[in-house]
Amino acid sequence: MTEHDIEITVNGTDHEMTVDSRTLLVHALRDQLGYTGPNVGCESSMCGACTIHLDGEAVKSCTVLAVQADGSDVTTVGDFADRDSLHPIQESFSEEHGLQCGYCTPGMIMTTSELLERNPDPNEEEIREALEGNLCRCTGYQNIVKAVESAAEKMRTTATAEGDD
Amino acid sequence: MSGDTTNGLIGDRVTRTEDAEFVTGQAEYTDDIATSNAAHAAVLRSQHAHAKVHDIDTSAAEELDGVIAVYTAEDMEEAETSAPRKIPSMSTDYIQVEPELFRPVIASDRVHYQGEPLAIALAEDRYTANDAVDRIEVDYERLESVTDPEAAIEDDAPTLFEDYPNNIAYDWEFGDKDEVDEAFEDAEYVASASVDEQRLIPDPLEPRATVADYDSSSNELSIQMSTQTPHSDRHAIAGILRHPENKIHVQVPRVGGGFGAKIHNYDVESLVPWCARELERPVRWQATRSEIHQTSSHGRGLNLEGEAAFDEDGKLLGVRVDGLADLGGYVSSHVHMLTTVLCIEVINSQYELPKLYSRIRGALTNATCLDSYRGVHEVAAITFIERLMHESAKEIGMDPAELRRRNQIPADAFPYETVTGTVYDSGNYQQALEKTLDVLEYDELRERQEELREDGRYLGIGLSAYTHVSGVGPADVCKEYGIFKTHWESGRITVHQSGTVTAYCGTMDFGMGHQTSYAQIVADKLGIPIEDVEIIEGDTRHLNDGVGTHASRSLVVGGSALAESADDVIEKGRSIVAHQLEAPEEDIEFEDGEFWVKGAPERSMTIQEVGSQAHRAWDVPGEPGLEATTYYLPEQMAITSGVHAAVVEVDPDTGEVEFERYLSVDDAGNRINPQIVEGQLHGGIAQGISQALYEDVVYDDNGNMVTSTLQDYAMPKSFHVPEVETVELSTPAPDNPLGAKGVGETGPIAGNAAVLNAVVDALEPLGFDGSEVDTPLTPEKIWKGVNDQD
Numbered sequence: 001m002t003e004h005d006i007e008i009t010v011n012g013t014d015h016e017m018t019v020d021s022r023t024l025l026v027h028a029l030r031d032q033l034g035y036t037g038p039n040v041g042c043e044s045s046m047c048g049a050c051t052i053h054l055d056g057e058a059v060k061s062c063t064v065l066a067v068q069a070d071g072s073d074v075t076t077v078g079d080f081a082d083r084d085s086l087h088p089i090q091e092s093f094s095e096e097h098g099l100q101c102g103y104c105t106p107g108m109i110m111t112t113s114e115l116l117e118r119n120p121d122p123n124e125e126e127i128r129e130a131l132e133g134n135l136c137r138c139t140g141y142q143n144i145v146k147a148v149e150s151a152a153e154k155m156r157t158t159a160t161a162e163g164d165d
Numbered sequence: 166m167s168g169d170t171t172n173g174l175i176g177d178r179v180t181r182t183e184d185a186e187f188v189t190g191q192a193e194y195t196d197d198i199a200t201s202n203a204a205h206a207a208v209l210r211s212q213h214a215h216a217k218v219h220d221i222d223t224s225a226a227e228e229l230d231g232v233i234a235v236y237t238a239e240d241m242e243e244a245e246t247s248a249p250r251k252i253p254s255m256s257t258d259y260i261q262v263e264p265e266l267f268r269p270v271i272a273s274d275r276v277h278y279q280g281e282p283l284a285i286a287l288a289e290d291r292y293t294a295n296d297a298v299d300r301i302e303v304d305y306e307r308l309e310s311v312t313d314p315e316a317a318i319e320d321d322a323p324t325l326f327e328d329y330p331n332n333i334a335y336d337w338e339f340g341d342k343d344e345v346d347e348a349f350e351d352a353e354y355v356a357s358a359s360v361d362e363q364r365l366i367p368d369p370l371e372p373r374a375t376v377a378d379y380d381s382s383s384n385e386l387s388i389q390m391s392t393q394t395p396h397s398d399r400h401a402i403a404g405i406l407r408h409p410e411n412k413i414h415v416q417v418p419r420v421g422g423g424f425g426a427k428i429h430n431y432d433v434e435s436l437v438p439w440c441a442r443e444l445e446r447p448v449r450w451q452a453t454r455s456e457i458h459q460t461s462s463h464g465r466g467l468n469l470e471g472e473a474a475f476d477e478d479g480k481l482l483g484v485r486v487d488g489l490a491d492l493g494g495y496v497s498s499h500v501h502m503l504t505t506v507l508c509i510e511v512i513n514s515q516y517e518l519p520k521l522y523s524r525i526r527g528a529l530t531n532a533t534c535l536d537s538y539r540g541v542h543e544v545a546a547i548t549f550i551e552r553l554m555h556e557s558a559k560e561i562g563m564d565p566a567e568l569r570r571r572n573q574i575p576a577d578a579f580p581y582e583t584v585t586g587t588v589y590d591s592g593n594y595q596q597a598l599e600k601t602l603d604v605l606e607y608d609e610l611r612e613r614q615e616e617l618r619e620d621g622r623y624l625g626i627g628l629s630a631y632t633h634v635s636g637v638g639p640a641d642v643c644k645e646y647g648i649f650k651t652h653w654e655s656g657r658i659t660v661h662q663s664g665t666v667t668a669y670c671g672t673m674d675f676g677m678g679h680q681t682s683y684a685q686i687v688a689d690k691l692g693i694p695i696e697d698v699e700i701i702e703g704d705t706r707h708l709n710d711g712v713g714t715h716a717s718r719s720l721v722v723g724g725s726a727l728a729e730s731a732d733d734v735i736e737k738g739r740s741i742v743a744h745q746l747e748a749p750e751e752d753i754e755f756e757d758g759e760f761w762v763k764g765a766p767e768r769s770m771t772i773q774e775v776g777s778q779a780h781r782a783w784d785v786p787g788e789p790g791l792e793a794t795t796y797y798l799p800e801q802m803a804i805t806s807g808v809h810a811a812v813v814e815v816d817p818d819t820g821e822v823e824f825e826r827y828l829s830v831d832d833a834g835n836r837i838n839p840q841i842v843e844g845q846l847h848g849g850i851a852q853g854i855s856q857a858l859y860e861d862v863v864y865d866d867n868g869n870m871v872t873s874t875l876q877d878y879a880m881p882k883s884f885h886v887p888e889v890e891t892v893e894l895s896t897p898a899p900d901n902p903l904g905a906k907g908v909g910e911t912g913p914i915a916g917n918a919a920v921l922n923a924v925v926d927a928l929e930p931l932g933f934d935g936s937e938v939d940t941p942l943t944p945e946k947i948w949k950g951v952n953d954q955d
Contacts, residue, residue, distance in 0.1 A: 030197075034199065036190070036197035039196075039371070040372075042454040042875050043454060044876060047370060047875055077188075078191070080188075086188065086189070090188035090189065093188050094188055097181065097840050099187055099188065100677065101419075101423075101676030102188075103369075103421030125884075128883040129884065136370070137368055137422050137852075137880065138676045139844060139848050140849075140851030140889065140912075143844060145888075
């Protein structure tokens with residue numbers, strides 16, 4: 001098995017590591033670096049529980065090789081956790097009861113974050129479309145949609161307030 | 166009476182206190198547990214559905230660098246520690262399951278379904294463990310297979326077990342057939358319905374996972390696993406591994422969903438601790454999604470068909486029903502109970518049914534073992550009777566709402582013993598039906614349906630009136646049903662010296678917010694801030710015994726155990742206060758966390774002060790400490806009920822179903838946290854809708870599973886399910902101290918029938934035969950049904 005030395009930045013911390021050619025990014029993050037926020041649900045890009053941001057783009061880390069992430073900037077749901085208070089997306093998922101068992105939640109939050117970056121005021125249809133790659137077995141999606149709507153509103157309000165300064 | 170105090174937490178929409186760890190990614194699931202020196206396990210699974218196994222050659226696997234060991238059934242027989250036994254099916258008085266039909270932990274010379282474990286490989290990392298599995302050579306002799314239960318009981322079907330030539334594991338009858346046949350002879354109207362119910366995969370998003378370790382000096386086996394029932398697992402694994410139960414410690418991290426699929430005692434969950442004991446080092450395993458699809462228990466798979474007889478006024482005279490369950494390759498832990506007694510116990514739903522005859526058979530097939538999935542086989546029962554009511558209304562020429570109204574059990578009839586002997590404790594079925602019709606504006610909706618039909622548009626209105634047995638527990642019921650252990654639940658409350666509280670419960674949360682709703686109960690009762698209450702579940706060392714979370718029971722039975730423990734803590738506090746303030750106990754009042762002497766409110770102590778005094782114990786009347794444990798045993802079951810309605814539009818050219826509305830009117834008694842209750846309804850209804858329209862386990866003719874990934878298996882996505890409107894009704898359960906009724910399973914129980922009835926209703930003018938429904942009603946089946954194609 002060929003090994004590779006790679007460098008990746010995860011949530012702002014630089015890591016140098018050695019991985020096999022076949023090591024999946026999600027396993028490198030979880031098993032080697034201890035970032036257990038992204039969860040493994042299907043190993044086939046279907047469920048989205050392992051969604052992270054790779055250089056700012058939401059991707060499923062179960063179908064990216066660790067070597068492909070060499071030199072990249074990775075953000076996991078854990079990046080939000082280092083802040084003093086919850087991010088509006090995290091807050092809204094909790095307030096709107098947009099999670100039950102929580103296994104899909106890290107992926108849902110990362111996908112939502114990318115959506116709201118792209119489209120700060122999505123309608124219900126756009127939200128449901130954006131979340132199509134993230135499965136949830138507990139909530140029937142209803143309160144997840146509400147959580148995204150609520151987060152979007154909070155973030156727009158904050159952006160407007162900042163714009164006023 | 167103590168415990169009547171309130172600080173308003175019970176019934177409040179408290180935001181879940183456990184959420185922060187989930188939204189920040191810090192929640193620890195089993196595969197998140199850091200281990201050092203752990204061996205990673207991977208399982209070799211049978212590639213064939215039915216085969217004799219002549220030889221398993223593990224030598225090439227063992228030679229691979231990084232492989233620690235590979236074990237087959239034969240290796241386990243020869244190992245130092247005792248080989249694992251088979252997984253027992255629960256014993257019942259009415260169905261005996263012979264040990265021959267028990268599911269093995271590891272197959273030896275014969276496999277009965279694709280995916281059955283044949284060997285387990287242990288390696289230094291998870292990739293190498295899978296490489297090892299790939300290098301194992303198996304010499305199979307393939308046998309003819311059968312996965313369709315109807316075909317399995319034919320004379321020419323391949324036989325799974327020699328002693329069961331027709332593959333029938335059980336043949337169970339209820340009721341007097343002749344008497345019911347007589348009712349049919351007297352009938353004015355007779356209608357029939359059949360539901361060919363597919364298998365479903367419960368598919369919690371977190372796969373099954375286990376981490377085990379063994380300490381030879383103490384003989385202690387510690388197991389961390391994703392389960393709904395830690396204490397039952399401890400007991401089962403003790404039996405399977407022949408290990409002392411008190412030397413097994415089961416600890417459960419966060420559980421990423423269960424839906425009934427993490428109740429049963431599984432094979433790998435015993436193999437992993439067996440390997441840890443044999444190797445004397447930690448062993449870890451998490452299933453892949455395909456392993457889950459192929460080997461975790463499937464749900465549903467119970468075909469019911471039958472008839473109803475009515476008099477001239479549309480009153481039910483009797484029901485006959487015939488059932489066939491698709492059991493899979495062995496008889497799993499609970500399936501024989503779920504598909505028989507626990508199915509027909511609600512088959513009359515909300516109706517006064519004087520006579521019932523049913524016969525249900527269990528067919529062994531070369532498929533994954535069948536067992537519980539949210540709603541269990543109450544889903545089949547309610548779907549059958551609600552489809553039958555819809556078909557009967559057509560036959561009689563009466564509106565389906567009116568036919569239900571005429572047959573509902575009156576609100577003044579409770580407690581009401583049904584034809585099956587189930588006692589319905591409380592309810593108001595008329596209120597639920599009328600509320601549903603009112604919210605729907607039913608009459609106008611029917612008019613609009615007529616108008617749209619004239620325009621070639623097909624709107625369908627489906628009603629589903631349900632009952633659901635929650636809070637199973639009464640000893641007489643468990644004994645009668647042959648449930649292996651009466652379903653009490655344990656709850657302990659400790660008031661610490663500082664005044665903070667830890668509460669323990671024998672249930673196991675897997676997403677339903679116990680940490681919040683239990684804390685609401687305890688904090689409300691004790692009159693303390695909710696932040697001061699810590700809830701602990703899922704550790705066999707913290708609480709000696711428990712039953713676990715299933716059957717919509719946690720809040721009803723576990724919550725009641727905590728409520729009673731809180732009352733006991735208050736009583737003990739009262740005696741301490743009486744002693745210290747030198748007043749008679751009966752003069753000590755308690756409210757909002759404070760005790761005081763009647764008529765002298767300045768003579769008072771807070772519960773925190775009492776906790777401190779109880780621990781200091783310089784001057785207490787009895788034992789030190791402030792703690793209480795309750796083993797709560799319900800005397801009655803809490804019957805949840807309601808009416809769901811689906812309004813859909815079906816496009817006959819494409820067979821597509823579009824939701825206009827979904828309404829859920831539910832009587833769950835007192836709701837402790839309405840937000841959590843609604844969340845349970847939303848998720849459950851999505852599963853009911855999905856059963857009606859999308860999900861289906863498919864095997865090919867050779868017993869290969871076609872739907873072994875989420876690419877092929879139609880778990881609904883965000884745009885597949887509609888927004889659900891919920892309406893709260895409440896007739897509090899009279900038996901339990903919370904007045905609560907379980908709601909976790911009601912969504913699929915009511916939802917499947919509501920959607921099926923709506924689709925059939927929409928297609929009625931197009932000649933769609935609703936009397937025989939083969940679920941799910943995919944666009945293809947709908948199109949064929951409308952266009953008269955087979």
